[in-house]
Amino acid sequence: xxxxxxxxxxxxxxxxxxxxxxxxxxxxxxxxxxxxxxxxxxxxxxxxxxxxxxxxxxxxxxxxxxxxxxxxxxxxxxxxxxxxxxxxxxxxxxxxxxxxxxxxxxxxxxxxxxxxxxxxxxxxxxxxxxxxxxxxxxxxxxxxxxxxxxxxxxxxxxxxxxxxxxxxxxxxxxxxxxxxxxxxxxxxxxxxxxxxxxxxxxxxxxxxxxxxxxxxxxxxxxxxxxxxxxxxxxxxxxxxxxxxxxxxxxxxxxxxxxxxxxxxxxxxxxxxxxxxxxxxxxxxxxxxxxxxxxxxxxxxxxxxxxxxxxxxxxxxxxxxxxxxxxxxxxxxxxxxxxxxxxxxxxxxxxxxxxxxxxxxxxxxxxxxxxxxxxxxxxxxxxxxxxxx
Numbered sequence: 001x002x003x004x005x006x007x008x009x010x011x012x013x014x015x016x017x018x019x020x021x022x023x024x025x026x027x028x029x030x031x032x033x034x035x036x037x038x039x040x041x042x043x044x045x046x047x048x049x050x051x052x053x054x055x056x057x058x059x060x061x062x063x064x065x066x067x068x069x070x071x072x073x074x075x076x077x078x079x080x081x082x083x084x085x086x087x088x089x090x091x092x093x094x095x096x097x098x099x100x101x102x103x104x105x106x107x108x109x110x111x112x113x114x115x116x117x118x119x120x121x122x123x124x125x126x127x128x129x130x131x132x133x134x135x136x137x138x139x140x141x142x143x144x145x146x147x148x149x150x151x152x153x154x155x156x157x158x159x160x161x162x163x164x165x166x167x168x169x170x171x172x173x174x175x176x177x178x179x180x181x182x183x184x185x186x187x188x189x190x191x192x193x194x195x196x197x198x199x200x201x202x203x204x205x206x207x208x209x210x211x212x213x214x215x216x217x218x219x220x221x222x223x224x225x226x227x228x229x230x231x232x233x234x235x236x237x238x239x240x241x242x243x244x245x246x247x248x249x250x251x252x253x254x255x256x257x258x259x260x261x262x263x264x265x266x267x268x269x270x271x272x273x274x275x276x277x278x279x280x281x282x283x284x285x286x287x288x289x290x291x292x293x294x295x296x297x298x299x300x301x302x303x304x305x306x307x308x309x310x311x312x313x314x315x316x317x318x319x320x321x322x323x324x325x326x327x328x329x330x331x332x333x334x335x336x337x338x339x340x341x342x343x344x345x346x347x348x349x350x351x352x353x354x355x356x357x358x359x360x361x362x363x364x365x366x367x368x369x370x371x372x373x374x375x376x377x378x379x380x381x382x383x384x385x386x387x388x
Contacts, residue, residue: 046380314331
């Protein structure tokens with residue numbers, strides 16, 4: 001079986017490596033003209049994601065490029081401590097969740113795939129595909145095409161494959177938040193190494209962690225109407241005064257850090273409502289193309305890693321694509337939709353208005369105790385997937 005994979009972000013290379021482990025050939029086609037190195041800020045690879053990466057012998061390189069971040073402390077803008085929750089649950093060998101630059105995670109999984117002789121072709125933006133019932137032909141913007149037995153979409157929240165597969169599919173939902181982030185040496189903010197501090201501020205949300213090196217990794221979520229970006233449009237520097245103003249009245253001394261830090265480009269945060277259709281014939285959606293989640297739960301990369309392994313297992317045991325894809329959806333849909341809903345609930349708290357902030361500050365300790373304790377998050381983090 002030859003598998004065409006559309007997208008060489010995180011999920012694409014992981015899916016190809018998982019398929020290779022079960023004896024199936026995969027080729028990756030990426031829309032970017034060269035690579036996605038340098039695209040995006042940083043993200044969380046939760047312990048369940050690292051557990052999935054371990055199945056592919058890819059976890060050590062990811063951990064080496066990141067920093068351990070096993071704990072989160074929540075605050076409101078006045079400095080009231082709202083609670084503390086685990087950022088994942090330690091694996092049997094003590095492995096905890098890690099934070100990693102997205103470009104480093106991409107580089108690691110791409111280079112690992114290339115080292116395993118998985119073909120990756122750049123500059124191949126999908127336009128359409130033809131499913132003949134016995135095979136699939138992918139057609140690209142440059143006029144070329146590729147043929148395989150099945151096609152796997154790993155092309156993200158704005159998936160072109162999804163648009164072709166189901167033109168009536170629900171559109172991605174804007175969360176009401178723009179996300180920015182960066183890294184600064186000697187940030188001057190208090191906190192233990194590897195502990196995330198999450199501040200539900202008066203105007204926006206701010207999070208940071210301090211690495212062993214002393215570097216401060218920070219991000220901010222600003223409530224804004226979609227398209228409401230400062231002039232000049234898309235200028236990173238134009239966001240700096242908005243960031244400084246957003247946190248000026250909060251207890252955390254972020255203003256000094258924000259005047260001198262590197263700022264990664266602002267991106268609007270989306271997720272996906274439940275899709276009625278994940279697959280048809282010989283084409284299937286995976287990762288963010290099927291169930292994009294906001295970054296608030298830190299599970300996007302981990303869900304893609306789990307998908308890769310489950311899909312490879314299904315295709316190895318059910319060689320008929322229809323049966324394999326049905327088995328994949330049965331194994332994954334309930335879990336990932338629960339993750340999307342959980343993450344969206346957190347995002348909604350970040351964008352709360354004045355009345356919502358008061359209610360949030362009152363209810364957050366109870367919410368954390370009820371849904372985000374070590375015991376209650378077992379469903380999220382203790383979920384082992386394997387190829388057999």
